[in-house]
Amino acid sequence: MEKFVINGGHALRGEVRISGAKNAAVAILPAVMLADSPCIIENLPDISDVAAILRVMQELGAIVRPINKTSVEIDPCHINSYVVSKEMAEGMRASSYFLGALLGRLNRARVAPPGGCNFGVRPIDQHIKGFEALGAKMTIENGMVDGKAMQLKGASVYLDIVSVGATINIMLAAAKARGLTVIENAAREPHIVDLANFLNSMGANIMGAGTSVIKIRGVESLHGTTYSIIPDQIEAGTYMVAAAATGGDVMITNVTPKHLESIIAKLKETGAEITEYDEAVRVVMNTRPKKCNVKTMPHPGFPTDMQPQIATLLTVADGTSIVTEGVWDSRFRYVDQLTLMGADVQVDGKMAVITGVKCLNSAPVKAVDLRAGAAMIIAGLMAEGETQIEDIIHIDRGYENIVEKFSALGADIKRVPIIDNNIIYKQA
Numbered sequence: 135m136e137k138f139v140i141n142g143g144h145a146l147r148g149e150v151r152i153s154g155a156k157n158a159a160v161a162i163l164p165a166v167m168l169a170d171s172p173c174i175i176e177n178l179p180d181i182s183d184v185a186a187i188l189r190v191m192q193e194l195g196a197i198v199r200p201i202n203k204t205s206v207e208i209d210p211c212h213i214n215s216y217v218v219s220k221e222m223a224e225g226m227r228a229s230s231y232f233l234g235a236l237l238g239r240l241n242r243a244r245v246a247p248p249g250g251c252n253f254g255v256r257p258i259d260q261h262i263k264g265f266e267a268l269g270a271k272m273t274i275e276n277g278m279v280d281g282k283a284m285q286l287k288g289a290s291v292y293l294d295i296v297s298v299g300a301t302i303n304i305m306l307a308a309a310k311a312r313g314l315t316v317i318e319n320a321a322r323e324p325h326i327v328d329l330a331n332f333l334n335s336m337g338a339n340i341m342g343a344g345t346s347v348i349k350i351r352g353v354e355s356l357h358g359t360t361y362s363i364i365p366d367q368i369e370a371g372t373y374m375v376a377a378a379a380t381g382g383d384v385m386i387t388n389v390t391p392k393h394l395e396s397i398i399a400k401l402k403e404t405g406a407e408i409t410e411y412d413e414a415v416r417v418v419m420n421t422r423p424k425k426c427n428v429k430t431m432p433h434p435g436f437p438t439d440m441q442p443q444i445a446t447l448l449t450v451a452d453g454t455s456i457v458t459e460g461v462w463d464s465r466f467r468y469v470d471q472l473t474l475m476g477a478d479v480q481v482d483g484k485m486a487v488i489t490g491v492k493c494l495n496s497a498p499v500k501a502v503d504l505r506a507g508a509a510m511i512i513a514g515l516m517a518e519g520e521t522q523i524e525d526i527i528h529i530d531r532g533y534e535n536i537v538e539k540f541s542a543l544g545a546d547i548k549r550v551p552i553i554d555n556n557i558i559y560k561q562a
């Protein structure tokens with residue numbers, strides 16, 4: 135086991151390059167399984183969630199050949215298993231995408247329910263409803279989600295809730311189904327558009343991705359392709375907030391500014407000066423942050439995956455801010471950790487009332503989930519003195535080279551082994 139040790143109080147300055155998008159990668163990799171020839175995927179983030187997906191694909195029979203740190207060639211032709219066991223899916227939310235991809239390829243799937251970040255019940259009823267509409271028989275047996283079909287057939291699916299995962303899974307299952315599938319009330323996140331672009335580059339016929347009605351006309355077969363994943367909106371947002379929180383001046387490169395609009399708007403409200411370039415944004419903060427209210431919503435609203443980070447910035451704002459979580463039932467577990475650092479935050483259900491304090495104090499804290507972990511790093515960078523963050527395994531799921539990237543911006547952050555009773559734990 136390892137922890138991060140941060141000596142805070144330094145303004146971040148310089149340039150940071152954003153990696154490929156985690157949530158696009160974890161959808162596009164399973165989608166490769168629909169092809170009947172090899173694909174090359176570029177701009178993959180080097181994170182443990184991607185490694186976990188690639189491992190599962192290999193166990194299912196795909197041949198995975200790394201080309202370099204960010205590109206991989208995958209030959210899905212020999213996929214011969216439809217079972218993703220609990221051990222294979224451990225800790226991975228995106229395991230559910232194997233349901234759509236395997237149903238789409240083999241008309242058969244048995245997949246352990248998803249793990250991943252723990253912020254309340256994480257149902258997949260809308261995914262199941264979509265597969266059933268396409269003609270699959272879905273059951274849950276012995277803790278495994280099982281699906282089988284003779285031939286998937288296009289259908290209209292209205293999602294009762296805007297779900298990223300259900301939208302992606304239905305696209306995966308429908309790409310080669312017979313006839314037209316229409317997803318109404320679809321999610322509109324950038325990674326949904328990226329998945330549609332990827333599938334279309336393999337020969338699929340998908341229209342409307344990025345709007346709330348997606349039409350998928352099934353095709354007979356999909357061929358291999360070479361595809362580069364979009365930049366990570368949330369990684370970019372995390373560095374933007376960190377720059378503002380430390381009173382810094384940071385150029386964040388390899389981004390799509392259009393995907394960052396809601397984050398830019400909220401940071402401007404807090405007093406940050408933001409300049410947009412074609413593929414970069416510069417964030418400069420010269421004042422104490424101003425209070426600001428934030429409500430998370432599906433895209434194009436403010437992303438829930440940026441909620442802990444912006445809330446952390448607001449702990450030192452001048453005034454009282456209200457942060458409302460509009461996507462997940464429970465995503466304020468990290469607040470206890472911020473309180474240890476002197477933050478004044480009262481949570482009432484899906485709402486947090488944050489009364490700005492002058493500064494945070496350093497303290498030993500934990501990363502309770504991926505984005506909460508990123509927020510703890512931001513808190514540590516803001517606080518005077520040494521902050522230690524444990525359970526960083528969550529952070530490594532989704533942020534490539536986070537220590538190196540923050541260090542290059544002038545942060546004093548180190549990854550160190552946890553030493554306990556003379557045993558040194560180091561993460562594999």
Ligand code: EPU
Pocket residue numbers: 157160227228251255256257258259260261262295296297298299300321438439461462463504505532
């Ligand atoms: N929901 C249902 N039924 C379903 C599916 C979802 O009720 O069948 C509910 C959920 O409980 C939640 C809401 O719908 O309240 C939205 O869930 P969604 O399905 O959109 O989330 P997801 O697909 O499980 C993805 C991201 C999350 C991100 C959410 C929302 C991936 C791998 N994960 O999860 O990212 O928070 O969309 O934008 O794409 C992260 O990256 O840290 C992360 C947790």
